[in-house]
Amino acid sequence: MNSPYSKNVHTWGRIWCSLALVMFAIYPAAVSAYYGAWPKGLLLLQGLAGVVPIYWTVGIIEAFTFAPMLGSGGSYLGFVTGNLSNLKVPCALNAMEIARVKAGTEKGELISTVAIAVSSFVTTAIIFLGVLLLAQLQPILESALLAPAFANILPALFGALGVVFISKNWKIAVAPILFMLILFIAMPSLSDKVSILVPVGAAIAIGAARWLYKKDYL
DSSP, X not given: OOSHHHHHHHHHHHHHHHHHHHHHHHHHHHXXXXXXXXXXXXXXXXXXXXXXXXXXXXXXXXXXXXXHHHHHHHHHHXXXXXXXXXXXXXXXXXXXXXXXXXTTSHHHHHHHHHHHHHHHHHHHHHHHHHHHTHHHHHHHHTSTTTHHXXXXXXXXXXXXXHHHHHHHOHXXXXXXXXXXXXXXXXXXXXXXXXXXXXXXXXXXXXXXXXXXXXXXXX
């Protein structure tokens, strides 16, 4: 899109993403300067070596996976505010489904951006209230009754969305679902690598769709 809206989105998106990166770096630097406790270079590199490859890989994968779904405005806003996989993406997809618009279109991008913005405001308000009422809510949130619910938030979100999208064209969904079921049953330890495996499932779905299309099954 070369419209003024698209150009403005990219301009402001780059500005806010750059400011977010600066702010992420300023806080630990300010704390270290205030307390005079700077990390040693070698220890810092050792710590970064353990997490940077994973987080950078996941970040690149999420950018290529989620950007086509969310559009430019939704992507910039989502990556700045965070919590994409288990909140922003489901909100955007559900909003587009309700509005009956497709991802990758101008209407889809507008709906996605609005949905992520509203989600960010609601999340901030809930966190603010949670901090204020933490002492009163802690016994309830840590109760054994609610423990299973908190452990299944992510499956519940994507399960509900999955039913909607799989029902539209179940033939395409068969291959990635079977692959992931077999993979996670055979290797349960991969359950914490969901972000890395999302593009794998997407690639399998695309390949299956192309094969089905060539065979005139779609």
